[in-house]
Amino acid sequence: MIRIAAVGDVHLDEEMSGQYRAQLGTLADDADVLLLAGDLTKHGTASEGRVVAEEFRDVGVPVIAVLGNHDYHSDEADKITELMRAEGITVLEGEGVTLDCPGGRLGVAGTKGFGGGFAGKAAPEFGEPELKEFVRHGRDLAARYATALTGLDADVRVGLTHYSPVKDTLAGEPPEIYLMLGSYLLAEALDDAGAALGIHGHAHAGVECGMTPGGVRVRNVALPVLRRTYGLYSLEVPGED
Amino acid sequence: MSAQEPQYLATHLREALAADPRTAEMGVRVRVHGDDVYLSGEVACAERRERILQVARELVPDRRVHDELSIAHVGGRPEEERLS
Numbered sequence A: 001m002i003r004i005a006a007v008g009d010v011h012l013d014e015e016m017s018g019q020y021r022a023q024l025g026t027l028a029d030d031a032d033v034l035l036l037a038g039d040l041t042k043h044g045t046a047s048e049g050r051v052v053a054e055e056f057r058d059v060g061v062p063v064i065a066v067l068g069n070h071d072y073h074s075d076e077a078d079k080i081t082e083l084m085r086a087e088g089i090t091v092l093e094g095e096g097v098t099l100d101c102p103g104g105r106l107g108v109a110g111t112k113g114f115g116g117g118f119a120g121k122a123a124p125e126f127g128e129p130e131l132k133e134f135v136r137h138g139r140d141l142a143a144r145y146a147t148a149l150t151g152l153d154a155d156v157r158v159g160l161t162h163y164s165p166v167k168d169t170l171a172g173e174p175p176e177i178y179l180m181l182g183s184y185l186l187a188e189a190l191d192d193a194g195a196a197l198g199i200h201g202h203a204h205a206g207v208e209c210g211m212t213p214g215g216v217r218v219r220n221v222a223l224p225v226l227r228r229t230y231g232l233y234s235l236e237v238p239g240e241d
Numbered sequence B: 001m002s003a004q005e006p007q008y009l010a011t012h013l014r015e016a017l018a019a020d021p022r023t024a025e026m027g028v029r030v031r032v033h034g035d036d037v038y039l040s041g042e043v044a045c046a047e048r049r050e051r052i053l054q055v056a057r058e059l060v061p062d063r064r065v066h067d068e069l070s071i072a073h074v075g076g077r078p079e080e081e082r083l084s
């Protein structure tokens, strides 16, 4: 088994420093890796990024993160990424990483992802340049994510995004904003790569469990949804009994 | 903030609480009944709750702001889910 801990939308700022970290005492006993599903800061400032880097450094297991929309708010996402990497945290955007866990080889590919909507209700790349730009951003990120996922040389592939790949986990969010909450292209990437699990955040009012059309399990690990320090998922490694 | 219709005021206030750098809180629900404004939803800590109330009172000084916010409790050892 490979054991994954995951959480998103911790939305840390200076005054929350140390609070979340204080809950991570049993993390290394519980899991092989911690995945962070974006929206790690409140306003995306470098100073909040420093809090994030401190909060998740040396937690006893490798930490793999993507950023969320909040982390881009102050145009300091590069600095936040740099601060996190300096503390040994892997930050993915359209890339993948593999880890040798006791149960097998885990591959994780990640992207922030973007909105765009879901099959049948997705925004078309048509009309005003602003709308086309919106749709194109989502497509570009999803395409790179798909390539990174398929390229993972691992026993088990896991996809990590901030935006949601499916509608299932958005139940509770107003349908009018689904377009802003995720994109079916992220689910297609999970299905094409035969991933074992898709982790996302962003949908604070959604639910935890969902599934892609191809049957890949999806978990919304936004902290307000989980209401626990992290979600903990153990994955069977093919060929293992 | 001087929207006449309660539903516009509620929406404006909700957006202002999200946009104001002192609060930046997306999860606050706002209901308006006459001169009364009710804030509900979960926030991370007591300081944040106070700040949201303070900012809301500043934004609608001519209304009564009621605190129905709660503080999210996060903790306890998570249960494992086996996906097979």
Ligand SMILES: [Fe+2]
Binding pocket: A009, A011, A039, A068, A070, A202, A204
């Ligand atoms: Fe968030």
Ligand SMILES: [Fe+2]
Binding pocket: A039, A068, A069, A070, A162, A201, A202, A203
């Ligand atoms: Fe988000």
